[in-house]
Amino acid sequence: MSGFNEEYNTMGECDFFMRTSEFVTNRVFGSREELMDWVFGSREELMDWVHKLAYSLGIVIVTKRSNKRADGFKHKVVLKCDRGGVYKNADSSKASGTKKINCPFELEARYSSEDDAWTLKVISDQHNHQPIQYMEGHPYAQRLSDEEFSLVAELTKMNVPPRDILAILKKKNISNVSSLRTIYNARSKIRMAEQVGKSPM
Ligand SMILES: [Zn+2]
Structure with a gap:
């Protein structure tokens, strides 16, 4: 602190x-x-x-x-x-x-x-x-902004590992207190969205 x-x-x-x-x-x-x-x-x-x-x-x-x-x-x-x-x-x-x-x-x-x-x-x-002491555990702290979410999507497409994505997010925004779990959650959301897009009508 x-x-x-x-x-x-x-x-x-x-x-x-x-x-x-x-x-x-x-x-x-x-x-x-x-x-x-x-x-x-x-x-x-x-x-x-x-x-x-x-x-x-x-x-x-x-x-x-x-x-x-x-x-x-x-x-x-x-x-x-x-x-x-x-x-x-x-x-x-x-x-x-x-x-x-x-x-x-x-x-x-x-x-x-x-x-x-x-x-x-x-x-x-x-x-x-x-x-x-442990704000990282609080749900609000781990929320990503729309911009950050798009960045995660972009980096995921480029096969950037979650650990590196997290490091990039923190570098861009010093007040970002996301954890690896945040990145994994965002990635599964992105994958789900992709699958919905791909599924035949
Ligand atoms: Zn106070």
Whole structure:
């Protein structure tokens, strides 16, 4: 978990307190292209980025609330850590598998109609708990984006071994936490799709 600010670890008793500052998107960039990377074309794109980064850091981010326009379009979404909020009863804790301990971490995603783009603002980058150690086992973490799925299909056609496909995916996207199982699952999906395509009517 190198992504976490380690300054608190030297203080011993404050081990459980950490910051995930990686969500800050308004830093100084070296080039125009880099800046463009931090503006999102859609809410889905922004959420995908947030979820992937969160999982790579060992946290889970959920929607706290969202504001809709009259036509139903969500133009503002407030996101929180899944340990945010107050623990209410045993059932809700069981459903999510985590206890709510009022974690203050909060992000705000906003749509700008002027730019037709989404931006992300960090309200609080602080957590009152440790990261989850084995995010790789979480189903969300292993999801492939459409682009990644196409790449797996392409590389499979070229007879690239799954282990090498995984290495290529991770090289392209540092927040990719797929496992070999993800690649195997994608390959069997691809094969099934191929067979459907080949089967005589
Ligand atoms: Zn948290």
